[in-house]
Amino acid sequence: MHALYYLTDFGDPFLTIPLALSVQCWLAATRQWRAARCWAAGFICGAGLVALTKFVYAGWDIGIATLHFTGVSGHTMLSTATYPLVASILVHRHGPVTVRRAIRSGIAFSIAIGVSRVAGGYHSWSEVVSGWLLGGCVALFTLRFVLCRTPAPHPHVTSEPPERTIVDRLRSPSPSRLYGEQGEHHAYVAAPSFDTGIFTVALIAIMFLCYGRVAPVSAWIAYLAPRVAEWASLR
Numbered sequence: 001m002h003a004l005y006y007l008t009d010f011g012d013p014f015l016t017i018p019l020a021l022s023v024q025c026w027l028a029a030t031r032q033w034r035a036a037r038c039w040a041a042g043f044i045c046g047a048g049l050v051a052l053t054k055f056v057y058a059g060w061d062i063g064i065a066t067l068h069f070t071g072v073s074g075h076t077m078l079s080t081a082t083y084p085l086v087a088s089i090l091v092h093r094h095g096p097v098t099v100r101r102a103i104r105s106g107i108a109f110s111i112a113i114g115v116s117r118v119a120g121g122y123h124s125w126s127e128v129v130s131g132w133l134l135g136g137c138v139a140l141f142t143l144r145f146v147l148c149r150t151p152a153p154h155p156h157v158t159s160e161p162p163e164r165t166i167v168d169r170l171r172s173p174s175p176s177r178l179y180g181e182q183g184e185h186h187a188y189v190a191a192p193s194f195d196t197g198i199f200t201v202a203l204i205a206i207m208f209l210c211y212g213r214v215a216p217v218s219a220w221i222a223y224l225a226p227r228v229a230e231w232a233s234l235r
Contacts, residue, residue, distance in 0.1 A: 004116040004119050004120050005120070007112060007113060007116040008075060008113060008116040008117055008120055008122070009211060009212055009214075010079060010083075010109070010113055010211070011074075011075030011076060011078055011079035011110075011113040011114075011117070012075060012213070012214055012215060013074060013075075013078060013215040013217055014210050014213045014214060014215040015206065015207070015210040015211055015213070016075075016078035016079060016081075016082045017078070017215075018206045018210055019082050019083075019086055019203070019206055020039075020043050020078070020081070020082050022086075022199065022202050022203065022206060023039060023082065023085045023086060023089065024036060024039055024040055024043075025202075026089055026195065026199045027039060027146075029195055029198075030195055032145065032146065034145045035142055035145035035146050038141050038142045038144070038145060039085070039138075039141075039142040042081070042137070042138040042141045042142060043081060043138055045138075046077055046081055046134050046135065046137070046138040047074075047077070047078070049072065049134060050071065050072045050073075050074045050077050050078075050131070050134070051074075051217070051221065053070075053071040053072045054070070054071035054072075054074070054218070054221050054225075055221055055224075055225045055228075056225075057070045057071050057225075058221050058222050058225035058226065059225030059226055059228055059229035060225075060229055064126070067124070067126035068124035068125075068126060068127075069124065069126040069127055069130070070124075070127065071127060072127060072130045072131050072134055073114065073117055073122075073123045073127045073128045073130070073131035074131070074217065074218075075113060075114075075117055075122075075131070076110065076113060076114040076117055076123070076127075076128050076131025076132055076135065077130075077131040077132075077134045077135040077138075078135065079109070079110040079113045079114075079135065080107070080110040080111075080114070080131065080132050080134075080135025080136050080138075080139060081134075081135040081136075081138035081139050082135075082139075083106035083107075083109050083110050084102075084103045084106035084107050084110070084139045084143065085106070085139060085142060085143065085146070086106065086203065087102035087103060087105055087106035087109075088102050088103050088106070088143065088146060089146075089196065089199055090102065090196065090199070090200065090203075092146070092196065093196060103139075103143065106139075107136070107139075110132070110135065111132065114128040114129075114131060114132055115128075
C-alpha cells in the first residue's frame with residue numbers, strides 16, 4: 001500500500017503543473033511554436049474541464065451516480081497529458097522509434113498512476129478512465145507536432161532507406177538532402193543537445209522540489225463550490 005502512495009504522488013498538480021510549464025518552455029525555446037500553442041491550449045482546457053466537473057459536483061451535486069462519477073480524476077489526467085511529452089523530449093534526439101517507445105513508457109506510467117488512484121480509494125474507475133482519455137487527447141494533440149530534430153550525419157552509408165512515417169515525411173528534410181544521386185541513405189546518430197540537457201536539469205530540480213507535496217486543489221473546490229452555488233440560488 002505504501003508503494004501506491006509513492007506512485008500516486010507523481011500525479012499531484014504540485015508536481016505535474018511545473019513539469020507542464022517546463023514542457024512549454026522547452027517547446028518555446030526550440031521554436032516549436034505550433035506545438036507550444038497546442039500544448040498550452042490543450043493543457044489549460046483539460047485542467048479546466050477537470051476542475052469544472054469537480055466544481056459542479058461539489059456545488060450542485062451533478063454527477064453520474066450509476067457510474068460513481070463525481071469528476072474527472074485530476075491526477076490521472078495531468079499525468080497522462082504530461083509524462084508522454086516529458087519522455088519524448090528526453091529522447092527526442094534518438095530517432096522516431098526511440099521517441100515512440102518513450103511515449104509508450106510515459107503512457108504506461110500514467111496508467112499505473114491511474115490504477116493507484118483506484119486502489120487507494122481516491123477515485124472510481126469511471127473517473128480514472130475519463131482522466132486517461134482526456135489526458136491522452138491533450139498529449140496526442142501536442143505530439144502531432146513534436147518531431148525529433150534531424151541528428152548529425154554519420155559517415156556510414158546503407159543501401160536501403162529506413163521506413164519513414166507520415167509525420168517524418170511532413171517534417172523531415174527533402175529527399176534530395178537525405179539521399180544521394182544513386183539512392184544511398186546516410187545513417188544518422190544522435191548529437192549532444194544543449195536544450196535537452198537544460199530540460200533534464202530542470203526536470204531533476206522539479207522532482208526534487210515538488211515530489212511528495214500536495215496542492216490543495218480539491219480543498220479549494222470543496223470550499224468555494226457550495227458558496228458559489230448558494231450565491232447563485234439567491235439571485
